[in-house]
Amino acid sequence: MTTSQPVVLGELPSLSKLYVNAATTAARRRVLGASAGQHTLPTVSHEVRNIRADVENLTAYQHLVGETASDILPAGYVHALAFPVSMSVMNRDDFPLPLLGMIHLKNYVEQRVPITFSEALDIRSWAENLAGHKSGTQLDIVAEVRSSTNGGLLWRGISTYLAKGVFLPGIDKPGGANGATAPTDFSPPNPTGLWHLGLETGRSYATVSGDFNPIHLSVLSAKALGLRGSIAHGMYLASRALADVGAVKADSFTWNVAFEAPVFLPARVAVDIATVQSGSGSWERSDYVAWNARSGRRHFTGSVAALG
Structure with missing residues (x-):
């Protein structure tokens, strides 16, 4: 544009x-x-x-x-x-x-x-x-x-x-789910991490990011906008997954995330991060997936890859 x-x-x-x-x-x-x-x-x-x-x-x-x-x-x-x-x-x-x-x-x-x-x-x-x-x-x-x-x-x-x-x-109106990740069968792998997110998670991220969207702040403010409870910020979740990838990533990289289901607070979120190395053994890409530790429902997927 x-x-x-x-x-x-x-x-x-x-x-x-x-x-x-x-x-x-x-x-x-x-x-x-x-x-x-x-x-x-x-x-x-x-x-x-x-x-x-x-x-x-x-x-x-x-x-x-x-x-x-x-x-x-x-x-x-x-x-x-x-x-x-x-x-x-x-x-x-x-x-x-x-x-x-x-x-x-x-x-x-x-x-x-x-x-x-x-x-x-x-x-x-x-x-x-x-x-x-x-x-x-x-x-x-x-x-x-x-x-x-x-x-x-x-x-x-x-x-x-x-x-x-x-x-x-x-x-x-398109025939498919334009812009969203197509639903696929998901069998949770063995997690590499487990996040315990309290009710305060939305307010804590709002404090550092300035994003005080009511759907993240409390049960009452979220219900006022039609949700059954407050949900975690999507970029908080994605940023935490990026942090879990850690220092292995290159200085220049691409970072993708696709959201599938909201994380209602409080929550236990299981995460799996898989690292792919190049033929020379250097870091090439890390793929991640997060899901509800109790129900197994997938919340989001993504990847971090070296920027060529």
């Missing part, structure tokens, strides 16, 4: 304010209905410049997801840093889908080079690939992180979201 010149924001947007605005917009749309013509994605991008990571916040993030303390920003932390800019795009008045209730289907990240906490960053985000899904309408939110010094691309992420139950005029 070709976007026009970016809308340069004066500062990193506040996610809490964006959620409040999204709730207000949702209420207005319920009363007035979506206005005619709001069936295409905005052709603008949003950008913030000269952003630096907060060391205290970085340390708290690393501790929460199990990353080793380091001056290098974990790929999941970079996603959290860019997320407010992406959210501001989805919060625009001309964005055709409701922000609240969006389901995170999958994520793809390219970590081009290691990013140190002291580096000044420019973050740009936009929406593209509006498409039909058997359960509603999906789209991709793209975020790019570049060096403020020389403009070099450091990190790129594509998050695919589903607006369940929202079918826009002119967008055909």
